[in-house]
Amino acid sequence: MKVFIRIIIFSVVLSLCYWGFSNYGIPQVIPEAPPVEEKISGSMTMDQYIALGGKIFNGKGTCTLCHNPVGGRAPLLVESGKDGAPIGARAADRIKDPRYKGKAKTAEEYIYESEVDPSAFVVAGFGKPGTNDTVSPMPATNKGSIGLSEAEIGAVIAYLQKSAGVQVTVKLPTGAAPAAAAPAAAEPQSAKTAEEAFGKHGCTTCHTIPGIAEGGDVGPNFKGLSSRAGSRVKGLSPKEYIMQSIVSPDAYTVKGFEPGTMPADLGEKMTVKELDMIIKYLMEKTG
Amino acid sequence: MGFLGKGLFKGVSFRFTSLTACLFLIFFASTLILPISHNASLSLKPAFATESPAPAGEHAAPVLSKAEGKPEEGKKEGEGKFTYQPAPKIKVEDYPIVKGFNSRIAVWIVAQLHLFFGAFVLAVPIFVLVIEGVGLATKDERYDHMAHEFIKVSMTAFSITASLGGLLSLMLVSFYPDFFKYMAGIFGKTMIIYALLFFGESFCLYVYYYGWDRMNEGFSKWLHLTMGLMLNVFGMTLMVLSNTWVSFMMAPSGIDDAGVFTGDIWAAIRGPLWNPINLHRFIANIAFGGSIVGAYAAFKFLSAKTDEEKAHYDWMGYTANFIAIFGFLPLPFAGYWLMKEVYGYSQQMGITAMGGAFAWLFIIQAVLIGSLFLGANYYLWCGMGRIKGSERYTPAIKYLIVVIVGCFLVWFTPHTLIMTSKEVTQVGGTHHPVLGFLGVMSAKNTAVNILIVSTFLSFMLYRRSNKIATASWTSTGNALQVALFAGGAINIVTLGVYGYFIPANIRIGLSIPQVMTTLTIIIVSSVLDGFMYKGAKSTGPIEWGKMGQRSQYALFLLAVSFTWLMGLMGYVRSALRQHWHVYTVFRDNSLDAYTPTLGYAAGIITIAVYIFIALVIFAFWIANFSAKKHAEASH
Numbered sequence: 001m002k003v004f005i006r007i008i009i010f011s012v013v014l015s016l017c018y019w020g021f022s023n024y025g026i027p028q029v030i031p032e033a034p035p036v037e038e039k040i041s042g043s044m045t046m047d048q049y050i051a052l053g054g055k056i057f058n059g060k061g062t063c064t065l066c067h068n069p070v071g072g073r074a075p076l077l078v079e080s081g082k083d084g085a086p087i088g089a090r091a092a093d094r095i096k097d098p099r100y101k102g103k104a105k106t107a108e109e110y111i112y113e114s115e116v117d118p119s120a121f122v123v124a125g126f127g128k129p130g131t132n133d134t135v136s137p138m139p140a141t142n143k144g145s146i147g148l149s150e151a152e153i154g155a156v157i158a159y160l161q162k163s164a165g166v167q168v169t170v171k172l173p174t175g176a177a178p179a180a181a182a183p184a185a186a187e188p189q190s191a192k193t194a195e196e197a198f199g200k201h202g203c204t205t206c207h208t209i210p211g212i213a214e215g216g217d218v219g220p221n222f223k224g225l226s227s228r229a230g231s232r233v234k235g236l237s238p239k240e241y242i243m244q245s246i247v248s249p250d251a252y253t254v255k256g257f258e259p260g261t262m263p264a265d266l267g268e269k270m271t272v273k274e275l276d277m278i279i280k281y282l283m284e285k286t287g
Numbered sequence: 288m289g290f291l292g293k294g295l296f297k298g299v300s301f302r303f304t305s306l307t308a309c310l311f312l313i314f315f316a317s318t319l320i321l322p323i324s325h326n327a328s329l330s331l332k333p334a335f336a337t338e339s340p341a342p343a344g345e346h347a348a349p350v351l352s353k354a355e356g357k358p359e360e361g362k363k364e365g366e367g368k369f370t371y372q373p374a375p376k377i378k379v380e381d382y383p384i385v386k387g388f389n390s391r392i393a394v395w396i397v398a399q400l401h402l403f404f405g406a407f408v409l410a411v412p413i414f415v416l417v418i419e420g421v422g423l424a425t426k427d428e429r430y431d432h433m434a435h436e437f438i439k440v441s442m443t444a445f446s447i448t449a450s451l452g453g454l455l456s457l458m459l460v461s462f463y464p465d466f467f468k469y470m471a472g473i474f475g476k477t478m479i480i481y482a483l484l485f486f487g488e489s490f491c492l493y494v495y496y497y498g499w500d501r502m503n504e505g506f507s508k509w510l511h512l513t514m515g516l517m518l519n520v521f522g523m524t525l526m527v528l529s530n531t532w533v534s535f536m537m538a539p540s541g542i543d544d545a546g547v548f549t550g551d552i553w554a555a556i557r558g559p560l561w562n563p564i565n566l567h568r569f570i571a572n573i574a575f576g577g578s579i580v581g582a583y584a585a586f587k588f589l590s591a592k593t594d595e596e597k598a599h600y601d602w603m604g605y606t607a608n609f610i611a612i613f614g615f616l617p618l619p620f621a622g623y624w625l626m627k628e629v630y631g632y633s634q635q636m637g638i639t640a641m642g643g644a645f646a647w648l649f650i651i652q653a654v655l656i657g658s659l660f661l662g663a664n665y666y667l668w669c670g671m672g673r674i675k676g677s678e679r680y681t682p683a684i685k686y687l688i689v690v691i692v693g694c695f696l697v698w699f700t701p702h703t704l705i706m707t708s709k710e711v712t713q714v715g716g717t718h719h720p721v722l723g724f725l726g727v728m729s730a731k732n733t734a735v736n737i738l739i740v741s742t743f744l745s746f747m748l749y750r751r752s753n754k755i756a757t758a759s760w761t762s763t764g765n766a767l768q769v770a771l772f773a774g775g776a777i778n779i780v781t782l783g784v785y786g787y788f789i790p791a792n793i794r795i796g797l798s799i800p801q802v803m804t805t806l807t808i809i810i811v812s813s814v815l816d817g818f819m820y821k822g823a824k825s826t827g828p829i830e831w832g833k834m835g836q837r838s839q840y841a842l843f844l845l846a847v848s849f850t851w852l853m854g855l856m857g858y859v860r861s862a863l864r865q866h867w868h869v870y871t872v873f874r875d876n877s878l879d880a881y882t883p884t885l886g887y888a889a890g891i892i893t894i895a896v897y898i899f900i901a902l903v904i905f906a907f908w909i910a911n912f913s914a915k916k917h918a919e920a921s922h
Contacts, residue, residue: 003589010840011900014847015893022651022889031644031882034866065638072790129796137634144871145635234386243878248379
């Protein structure tokens with residue numbers, strides 16, 4: 001029995017060491033939330049459209065996984081480098097390259113073609129090994145796991161042109177407002193605190209939240225939420241219930257309140273960090 | 288067939304195993320029938336009770352539609368064949384909620400446990416067959432007894448594997464019905480074949496185990512070996528078949544641009560990752576199985592009351608460790624091939640693994656593999672203590688320690704550090720000015736190859752400990768081996784350094800000559816040693832049983848670390864799909880579609896490891912109990 005206990009302690013402690021290293025020995029990176037299709041409204045200005053392109057380029061499009069100065073896996077697009085000027089400026093020259101066999105006639109068409117049919121022209125040295133630079137390792141951005149819409153691809157092209165300092169030739173999506181009618185949309189930044197996140201997403205307009213002065217009564221009062229959240233929906237823990245109520249508010253409507261009142265797109269607008277902060281706040285401060 | 292029921296506890300075990308197997312089969316068959324049937328209804332949620340096919344692209348659209356009645360969505364008039372529809376686009380509310388369960392965690396843990404046990408019960412028959420064959424060839428009964436004891440340990444584990452498989456199916460149907468329906472629509476036939484193969488495997492296992500004593504002479508022994516071979520054939524086919532589902536989820540094939548299955552099941556099976564996963568799992572299973580059996584032997588050694596028992600379990604532990612290392616050494620190469628194919632399939636997926644969200648996971652992997660190498664080498668060095676004549680080689684150990692620890696530290700060094708802006712200013716960038724250079728693949732590939740070569744050298748020294756070569760060309764042979772090791776090491780390091788000066792996509796190709804160098808050292812050196820030590824003079828027998836207690840803890844370290852490593856790598860393989868059930872085809876829109884932090888994942892892995900340890904102890908206890916009764920009866 002003594003041997004058995006010793007072995008168990010050894011095994012448990014060893015596993016705990018691995019667990020401890022994984023938690024405290026390395027940084028806890030919070031991965032990006034699953035991407036969603038960007039809402040491109042008819043009233044979007046060109047600056048907003050370009051800002052959206054930047055957001056897609058650095059996020060959902062996963063472009064910077066390869067097009068970055070560190071890995072050397074793909075030509076740089078927004079910076080000048082050994083491949084020359086940024087892509088927005090050098091695109092027109094690519095079409096004149098003797099190796100170019102694609103269908104593009106303009107710089108904009110070339111960038112578009114590079115996104116949806118990356119093998120149409122492969123920059124020397126960046127092809128799949130063994131293909132003599134005839135096949136690109138890049139996935140088509142309008143298909144598969146990236147799956148950008150036409151408007152999103154357009155936004156990326158606009159961003160690349162703007163970054164290169166050349167004229168943006170991309171047309172705004174149908175129904176969009178004239179260019180430069182409004183200031184550029186900023187990149188979404190996470191709120192720094194839960195209180196800030198509540199304000200940013202307008203939670204206090206409808207809900208009364210303990211610890212926050214202003215509040216409304218259109219939605220349920222959050223006082224005592226953490227103690228009752230676990231009994232709202234069978235099988236959902238308090239944390240899961242709160243998350244569901246934010247991400248999918250109509251999955252359960254509290255008696256006495258109207259379904260469909262709360263915005264259904266908060267899950268898309270909030271960053272993962274904000275969602276975490278809000279849940280943590282509500283779990284701790286609403287007992 | 289009387290031998291099947293011989294012995295009270297064997298009977299109990301047999302009935303337990305049979306019952307579990309039958310339950311598993313019945314349940315498994317029901318899970319296949321339900322999703323394929325259009326009119327099937329299940330009270331879990333209305334979405335599952337599809338009365339008629341939903342339009343393409345909507346929630347719970349059946350993957351398969353039959354050409355009966357009125358024309359259906361996605362099917363052309365007049366055709367008499369099955370047609371397939373795109374994967375359904377399901378929403379968060381389409382995932383059933385079962386009280387008290389978090390779907391992802393429940394499926395994660397059960398799937399991992401099923402894989403742990405599956406790996407164990409697939410691996411043990413492989414080396415049992417080999418050991419039994421060695422026993423037959425050398426006419427040394429000790430091998431036969433050891434092989435029998437190995438397979439005995441895996442019997443209860445076989446039942447647990449089947450139970451966990453059934454539980455996993457139940458959970459998938461309950462928590463992810465649309466996903467299960469989609470997979471069954473494509474792989475339904477292979478799932479039925481899987482169930483039949485399971486029957487075949489069970490039959491062979493019972494005859495192989497329970498017929499061990501009866502089928503021990505002459506022709507019946509060959510029949511017994513054939514049964515063992517068939518057991519492995521069934522087991523391997525089961526593994527390869529179930530790997531098709533996993534590889535399809537990661538890198539779907541046999542689908543068109545719109546993500547619709549073309550109907551060619553063979554195309555769906557032979558995806559780009561299928562064979563790399565097959566090879567990686569096959570090798571990893573052997574290493575894992577060896578380490579678990581090693582832990583069993585270590586426990587028995589530590590609890591042994593007599594010198595005979597100690598000697599037996601010391602030998603068993605040594606053999607198990609040998610098997611574990613034998614599987615472990617080529618494992619990184621299989622891993623390279625798998626990652627190369629991942630990059631080939633999707634560079635985006637490859638970069639996400641090695642340079643994106645999961646980059647730090649490979650630092651945890653480095654710690655685990657470093658522990659494994661250190662543990663395995665430590666056990667060998669301790670083992671040299673029980674061999675007279677080993678003193679000649681003990682001075683080399685300190686140099687081996689330096690090399691192994693050095694390589695471990697290189698592998699362990701991260702490339703990009705996550706720092707505050709103040710720290711970035713102090714360090715002068717996100718990379719350490721000196722150590723940062725060790726964080727890239729060139730350095731890591733070099734380190735792992737040198738680690739493998741060093742471990743092989745440890746093993747060679749161990750094997751030579753009680754032998755003095757008598758061949759006339761011994762000096763030349765030794766000089767050749769020294770030149771081989773030195774030249775090989777220089778080549779590996781030179782290739783690693785060269786990697787810093789060439790582009791990334793060419794650099795990755797350098798791992799192939801590095802691996803070939805390592806394999807050349809191992810193979811040529813083994814052949815040379817074999818000839819050189821043929822008819823060698825012995826300096827004394829190996830004194831089995833005269834092994835320090837600490838050495839046995841190295842065997843436990845191997846078992847626990849292997850299990851943890853398997854959980855970690857299982858996680859990353861699965862997590863690379865990110866928010867997709869089937870990558871790029873069937874999106875995961877559940878509440879848990881996000882990728883958790885590594886700390887969170889480590890917590891789940893640790894829980895799975897603890898449950899596995901508890902269940903393995905149970906399996907060992909059953910095996911031990913049965914052996915005790917058997918010994919009493921014999922007495």
